[in-house]
Amino acid sequence: MDEWEVAGFLDRLKHRLTFASLYCDKKDRTAFTQLFKELFDTIHLVTGEQLKIHPFYPDGNCRVVIMDGEVPQAQAFGDFLSEYNNPEISNIYTRNHIDELGPHIPQPVISRLRSIMGLQTQVEIDEWHQFCTEQTEPAIANWYAHKLANPWILPSINKFLSRITPGDRDITPNHSNYVETAHAGRNAETSVGVGLLTAILQAKERDNIKARELAQILHEGVMGNRWNGSAEREKLSSQCKTWKMRSATIRNDQLTNYETLKAERDSGVAENKASLARQKELEFQIKALQADIALDKHRTDLPAQVLSLRRDIMEEKALRSEWGL
Template sequence: MVNNRKRREILQSVRAANFPDGTGMKAVLREFEKDKSRNIGDRYIHSVIMQANMDIIITINPDLAELVHDASWIMVDTTFTVVHGTTNEWKLLIWLKGLDKRTVIGRVWSNKATREAFVVVWNGIFEAIKLITGKLLNFKVFSKKSSLLGAIGDSEGAQAQGLGDVIILRRMNTPQVNGIPTVTVDGILLFIWKTCLVHFKRGVFKLEAHVDDYVFNCLLGFPYLETSEEIAAYHDFCQASKNPKVQSWWAHKISYPWLLPSLNRSLTQMNHLHWDLTPGDTNPIEGSHVQDNQVNHTNLTILEAVLSYNIFYFIYSCC
């Protein structure tokens, strides 16, 4: 066992015995075909999309899916260490009010992080929840029957825009009924999306070596501005900067009309009570990455990654 080559040979022989069809996407597709023969309440893999250069696998634990209808908020994030290669894991986490704890109810495996890919991801999530639970998932601002106050993620625009696209695609908002006149993606995200403050601060800290203390502290203070005058002065301050690092940072922030409002209570269109009842950062889901890595391995093949969490969910649901 001290010989690296011998260890690799042993692992390869075990893998060949356990996975005669291989451990790539074709093997995942065959596993999905097996899942489709089961009752909806027993399925774990709910869709596999393979088109052009985009591979997406949507998995949801059916025993946990019902809980999302009682969740106060959802949180999403991507982690990059579980699967070997270009495929990453994207998690859907909810907060359970009754148990006062976080729970990951779904995992998506994707080799793309574009807006188009996230349209497929979000639509697959909403469709799977509808099929499993028999109920449509929506946000409280669009449907009084819903308990979902908002969604929290990092400042990557694609996943937020993909969510907005799917809300329009699935006609989740009916302006003439609820009075929320959102017919564009940017307008929709103003009412439901919060960007993680920790990620915002990380971006500012990357500028620390390139600006003086006064500029650094000014940039860092945006989420805490309260008046329209303060916010206008902040815009003018950033717009007037001659520092190329600050210019690039500011260009990213204003390229998404919903991004700055998703960081500041005074700018958001989200109900302020909803804002106060949802987290300001993605620490709960970041912590789940560490917890997962303590239970499961990293650098797995795609089939092993998908199946390992299926087993993990099975153990969880039996305890």
């Protein structure tokens, strides 16, 4: 049994709210279609009014519906909209899965695929399609084929292709974090794997607690966390991204320094081996000179040569000591 959250953010009260929890044991197109019907019917039953989506009702306050990029879910919403009103209006805003192609895909290729979200002319769109058709990597070919097989995906991530009005799109988040965090929060408070009735009763109790909190805020005019609005969250998100970029820069510098030091160490190891080889040769020459001295003690030049070779050995040892080897 899976639970589906319908959530949003009430900026006036600085709270994320779960408006509805739906339970279903299937994830196909038919099941999702029924979920959407049940949701809108329940809203009408509870409030006495139909939930109006702005593209279909000029006075509607629901501008955009954000959901996961599951194909059955999106198709089901399209089926629901065909009964709700005009089926030709695009009203799905979803995420893509470029990051799931794999680490073996070059970053320039990933960046080019991701650029679809910012293209603003038909010429740019056509060039992007041409780029995709020229790719031979199976993962990219499958990713692109998936987008062609589901023509609602690209309009949902590209403003130029979308039929959502620019004003509505500009005020719509480009993520589904509200519902994702609502789902995670619900799981943390009520656990997972519980029976259906238990899950419903736990959700009811949780919603009652939230309702009392909001009523207290409205009555007393005091919020537990008044710096929790969209603007504040965007600021914190921007600061977090800046910090991550700074950390990444520092790490890249450290990696560069590490590679430099590693190269120097490798060079030092090689030089150390060469120095030991030279010292061994010098010691061999000293032994040979000492043998000559033993045979002819009247040779006054040989001790001087031995002394010179010993100095060379000391220099080799001093060189190796600089590397600590």
